[in-house]
Amino acid sequence: MIPSAAALPVHLTNVVKRYGRRTVLDGVSLEVLPGITGLVGPNGAGKSTLVRAMLGLVRLAAGTVRVFGLDPQRSPRAVRQSIGVVPEDECSVPGLSGVEMVRYAAQLAGLPGIEALRRAHEVLDWCDAGQERYRPVETLSVGVRQKVAFAAAIVHDPQLVILDEPTNGLDPLERRAMLGRLTTLARDHGKTILISTHVLPDVQAICERVIVLAGGRVRLSGSIRELTLPPAPEDRLEGIGPLDDMLMSLAGRGITARRVAPAPEAAPVSPAQRGAILFDASSASSVPAVWEAARATGVVVLSLERAQRPLEDVFLEAIAQADGPAHAALSSSSGDDDAAA
């Protein structure tokens, strides 16, 4: 159920922001619903300005911004109490250690001193910051600094968490852990999370919705599941075994199918051992036929689900529609590369 406009975490209507003659946000209207939302767009699309507008840091030329029903320009204090931000730029107070930094952030958000320290340790434990927390922030590695910034953003238990490139500089394990924490916050604690990033696989992995911003306008907005559905219904099978034999078997049964690359994230079997097939799912009899073919050829089925297009394709198409031939060429060449692969 979609909440009413007043209770929406973020609701923007026709927001216009200009820096001199340059229009950075040009009539942006969008809603951020509870759950995880990805905010994607090319460099200079206006993502950072949009986040600043939500915080009430910039004065708008036109339009309205409401965060939990409040105007950030009129009630910046109340709005910022309910928001936690992880900025893209590394920001810290030189001289403070990791735990002091998180405590400082908690105190600035209104937590009393002792409680702020207790809470800082608790959140850093959850972020797996280890003993590194006692070192000055400016001497920490990028990954630990990112953890400290994340801990500082959530230490005061905000309802809305905005993250700008949260997986920047993280190794694959840390990246996966970070995405897991975000999912936990949204699923188990009911937080609304807005991720601004260029890493589209991250968005596709954890976000429920996506907003594509380009040239200061919202080009695409909606559920990722719906946006990434292929034009014709297709199912995707991941399995181990003689997939080429299975393809021939499917062709013999009149089902159109093709090999594609396996999903990189699917554990525990490595992509080298796995294979994937996309097949036409427009007919109701295709799925039983696929099971039959798998049994006949000895393929072990790991997963069978509705196929989705990569979010990257959706993104590029949206940008191409917005910006004309140059991006359209880029989009089509990307599609050709995928087909060749």
Add this chain to the structure above:
Amino acid sequence: MPLHDVGYRPWRGERCGYGHAVGVIAGTGIRLAWTSRWLRRAVFFAWSPALLFAASFFAFEQAVDQGQLGTMQEQARAGRNLDGVGVLGAVLARSLGAPPPDGRPLDANSTRHMVWARLLLAFMRAPQAVLLAVVVGLVAPTLISRDLRAKAWLVYFTRPVGKLEYILGKMAILGVLVAAITMLPALALWALGVLVSPSVWVAVATWDLPLKIILASLTLAVPTVLMALAYSSLTAESRIASFAWFATWAACWIAHTALTTADLVAAAEVTRLSREEAAQESFFADEAFGEFATVPPARQRSAPRGFRWLSRAAGLDSEIDRWAWLSPYHALGVVQAWIFGIETRWRAVLPPLVSLLTVTAVSSLVLWRRVDAPARA
């Protein structure tokens, strides 16, 4: 996984109200500033002049206690001992404007009030204002410029911290340090004066001095702190802000000295010319009137050589410093003298007062515009 990891838990406590952030910013800022060894040395050194002034208070009270504010001949006639410390206190009192002995008994209370006020003014004007420039110059330039360089402004303005709270927090960091080197030692001096005086009722007789000390400290702190923070907010390089701060003090001092010296030279020239004219007139007058000719005026009494700097610092210059408004140090001195009730001529006080108010207003405006400028960019 850490042993104490309890997972993420919601927090439902009560948040502190408006103004809490000021204390947090100030507390953290002071703690970070205090890690500088140079600052600790400077603050420690800033208390050392207080020892000299404490000795002055003691000497003066000795003079009062021994009744030596009158002439030495009177004391000798009365059979009292001429104690060295008491004599020093008497000389000190004369240097600070106590009326010369004319045979009548001096009112100890009014003399004490005057001497204490002038001692406190001298203390705040001569050593402490210079030390203040040094200490503020060590701390202030980094306060905002470092936030700009490390993008720490995001730490504040993405949280429920307003511009005013941020500025007040930063001002409080410097305010505490300024208080530590000006107000606290001056109040300690006043308390010491009470302790070494013949009666604790002296505290009642001089009740207004602590208030004047606080007011004079605020006068010292507000424009200087705002100016230093304004410099700091104009650049992400703290050394540039540092340079600008010290350059302002030095350049204004030099300009003041140059202009004052030029005035003195001009005045000396006028005096010389008028003397020459007078000499010519007296030559003719001598010829005409003989013994009725004019005689040169007697040399004015002034403080003993060792105490002249004290007299000057205590605001005993009879000439109006017409260039005081040009230099923060001199302007602050005049306004503080006015607060202590030593300088009462509006013609002397108004230009420095306007100058300091202008500095305060301009610095506040610059700060207000600059502290969140990166967020608006």
